[in-house]
Amino acid sequence: MPNIIACCKWVIDEAYIRKGPAGALDFSTVDYKISDYDRNAIEEAVCLKGLHGGSVTVLTAGAPEAAKGVKDALSRGAEQAFFAGDPSFNQLESSQTAAILGEIIRSRIPYDLVICGEGSSDQYAQQVGPRLAENLGIPCISYVQKLTIGEDGRILAERRVEEGVEVVEAPLPVLVTVLPEINTPRIPGVRDTLTASKKPVVAIKKEELPPVGAARLQTMGMTATRMERNCEKFAATPEEVARFVGALQKLGVIS
C-alpha cells in the first residue's frame, strides 16, 4: 500500500495574460490554475491509490494565495495536503522549489512514490521533478506515459524518449514525472470541492524551514512574443477557395 505524494504548482493561467503596448505583459486580470500536467500527476496518484490502497498527499509551495490551489488539488481525490505558503515563495526558481519540497518531504511525509508533472504550464522548465529526486537521493524516472506498481513493490514505467519508448523498472521509493497522456484528469464534482475544504492541510511557515538559497537563475526581462499577422479571410464557397489558391500562388508558396 504505497504512500504517494503528488506535487503541484499553482500558476498563472496563460490564457488570461494580455499583451500591453511595446511588448509588455499585462498580468492585471490574470486568473490562476493548477499547472496542467500536475493535474495528471494528482490523477495518477489517485488512480494508483484506487488500485493498491495507500494514501495520496498533495504538496505545494507558493504564495499564500495558492491555498486555493491546495483546495483544488484536494478536490481531485487526495486526502491531505502539505502547503508551504509565503509571499516570498511566489516566483520560486526550480532549484529553490526542489529544495523546499525536498525538505518538507524528508522531514514530514513518509512516502514510497513521488509524482510530479513533466513541466509546469508557466515556466515549463521541466526541472523540479529531477532536481527533487536528487534532493531526496532517490531514482528519477521522467517523461512517463504509463505507470504500474508490481506485486513486489517495484515500479514499472514507460518513458517516452525521442526514438520510442524506454521501459524501466526500479524499486520504490522513486520519483516519476508524468506526461499528460498518462491519463485524463477528472473535472471535480460539486461535492468533491465541498469536501476538499474539510480535508487536513498542514501549513508550513517559511520560518519552519531552513533558509531558502538564492535563485540560481535571474530573470532580466520578459517580453511578449508577437505573432500577429493580418489574416485575410476567405469563405468556404468554390469561388472563394479558388481565390485562396490564387493568393497562395501570388505569394509563391505553391507551384
Added chain:
Amino acid sequence: MPGVWIFAERNDLALELLTVAGGLASQTGVKVTAIVPDQGDQADRCIAGGADEIVLLSPLGEDMSLAAWIPVIAAEAKGADPDILLIAATARGKDFAARLAARLDTGLCSNCTALHREGDGTIVMERLAYGGTAVDRVSCSTRPVMATIPPRTFAPAPADTGRSGEIRKLPLPPSTPVRVIARKTKDRSSQDITEAKTVICVGRGMEKEEDINIARQLAELVGGEVGCTRPISEELHWLPDDLCIGLSGVQVKPDLYVGLGVSGQIQHVTGIRGVRVICAVNKDENAPIFQAADLGIIGDLREVMPRLIEELKKATGR
C-alpha cells in the same frame, strides 16, 4: 579550469551544440569539451566540428540508462569547473541536465532558444514562458552556466577536418537501481517535417482518422509533409509524436504551413513562428489560429477540402 562543455546523446545534436559552444569559447579563448557516447567516428566528427577535447562515454549495458553517467559527469565537472555546460534537450538530456544542475548546485536554463555573452561577460539566455506567450531572458549567478538546447535550434557546425583534439574515455559507471528492461522504437515518420518546404498540419478538427488521408493527399499535391497538433499524436495517436508541432513538439520553418482544424492555441503557434506563410482552415471564425495566420478559410473541412484539392490540382496542373 575555464571552458565550454557540451553533452549530447546523439552526434547530430552534438554538432549543433558545437556551433554555439565554438562561438562562446572563441570570445574568451577557452577550450571546447564535447562529452559524447563512444560510437563510430563521433570523436573525429566532433573535433572537426570544433571540439578541442573529447570525453567518450563507453557503451552502457543494455539495461542501463543514460542517467548512470550523472555521478561521473558531475565529478568531472566539479573537478574541472567549466564556465558553461550545454546539453541537447532530448527527453533524456533534459532529465540529465536537471539532475546534474542539482548536483552542481547551479542554475539551468531549460529549452534555451538563444544565448549570447554581454559586454560584462554575463551569459544571457532566452527561453519561452507561459506556454509561448512570453520570452524570458535569464542569467545565471553560479558556475557553470547550464542550458539545454532543443534540437535544430542551431545549424550543425561545419566540418574542418584539419583540426585536432584530445580524446579520452571515461570508465563505465556503476549500475543504478533503475533498470531498462525494454526499448521499443516506434515507426518513425518517413520524412522529417522540420526539413519540409510545406507542412500540412492536422488538428482535432479532423473528424476521423481516415480523414488524415485527405491531408496527405493535399501534402502530396503541394510537395509537403503532414504534421499535427498535440491532441492528434498524444491523445488520439493518429500520428507519431515526432510529427507534433509546438512547445513540446518540434519547431517548423517551412515556406507554407496549412493548419486544418487547428485551433491555434499558443503552445502550438509557438512552433510555427518562423513559417513564411501561415494558412488555416477552421469552421470557427474566432479560432485564435486566424490571428496567427496570413490567409484563412472559414468553413467546415468536409466542405472545404474537396474544393481546395480540386483548385490546387487546377493550379498546379497535377
Added chain:
Amino acid sequence: MEFKLTEEQELIRKNMREFADKYVEPIAGEIDENSRHPAEVFKRLAEGDWMGIPIPVEYGGAGADYLIHILAVEELSRSCASTGFTVSIHVGIACMLVLLNGTEEQKQQYLLPMAKGDKLGAFVLTEPGAGTDVMAATTTAVLDGDAYVLNGTKTFTSNGPTGDTYMVFAWTDKAAGRKGMSCFIIPKGTAGMSAGTHFQKMGLRSSQTSEMVFKDCRVPKANLLGKEGAGLVMAMAGFDHGRVGIAAQSLGILQAALDESIRYAKERVQFGNPIARNQAISWMIADMATELSAARFLTYHASWLKDQQRVFSKEAAMAKLYASEAAMRHTIKAVQIHGGYGYCKGAKVERLMRDAKITEIYEGTSEAQRMVISGNVLR
C-alpha cells in the same frame, strides 16, 4: 459588505466552465440545429453532482448553497442556454418543490433520484388558455377513493417528452379560487398521462417542450404534494427559485454575447482598422459589459438572500426582469457588431439572440415580473 465569491464557489464555477467547454460548447450548435436533448451530457452532469446542487446530501444532492447552483447554471448557459435551462428548471423548480413541500417518503422516492440526476423533473402548470393568467387553468383533479383523477391539457411543458417526474397542477376545488389548486407528483409511465411531440421553437431548441395530456389519469393520494389547495402558493415559491435560475441563464447568454463581441470587434477590420476602434461599436460593448455587471449583482443578491433564508420574491423578479431584458437587448447588439456574419447560422451570436428571447417569456413574462415587483413596492 463583501463582493467576493468564496474559494469553493470560485473553484466550482471554474470546474463548470471546464465541463461546459469540454462537453457542451462543442455540441451546442448541433443540438440547437437538431433540437436534440443531449442525454450524454446529462449523464455526465449527474456524475458531477450538478443536477441537485442546493439539495441536501441525504436527498441525493450536493448540499451546497443556492448561489453555487446559480453559478453553475450561468456557466453552463454561457455555452448552451438550453442545457443551462434544463438544469435550472429541474433543480430550481422541480427539486425545490419537493424539498420545500414533500413528505419524507416523497423526498426519498422522488427527490433523491432527481437530485442525483437519475431522473429529470418537469413543472406542469401552463395551459393553452392559461399562461400569465394561471387562474384560467381548467385541468381538474377529482378525488375518487384512494386516488385523484386528473383530466385536462397542459402545454409548454419543458422536459415534457424527456422528463421522468412531473409536478402537475390541477384544480381540486375550483370554487376555492387561489386556494383551490393542488400539485401532484406524477412519475413517467402513469396511465392516462402522455406527452406530445416537442415543439419546433425559435430558440432554446435542444430543450424539449411539449403538451402534456391527462385523460382519467389516476394519481394515488400519496402523490399529492403539500396540502390540498396549496398548489398555487407552492408554485409561486417555486417560481421565486426558478426565476433566479432564469436570471443566471440570461447572464450566461449575455456573457457569451460579450465574449463574442469583444473578440470579433478586435478582429474584424473595416476601413483599415478593427471595428472596435469606432466608438459606435466600443460603446455598445461598454453598455453590454455594464449591464451584465448590474444583472449579475441583482442575480447573486437574490440568490444570496435565498441562502440567508430571507424573503426574495421581489429580488428574484427584479433579477430575472433585468437580466433577461439585458440579454435580449445586447444579443441584438452582438449580432449587429457581427454584421452579416452574425445573421448566419454557425455564428454563436445568432443562436444567443434566439435563445435570449425566451428568458423574457417563461417563468413569468417581463410584464408578469413587473406585476410582481410593482405589487411588492406599491404594497
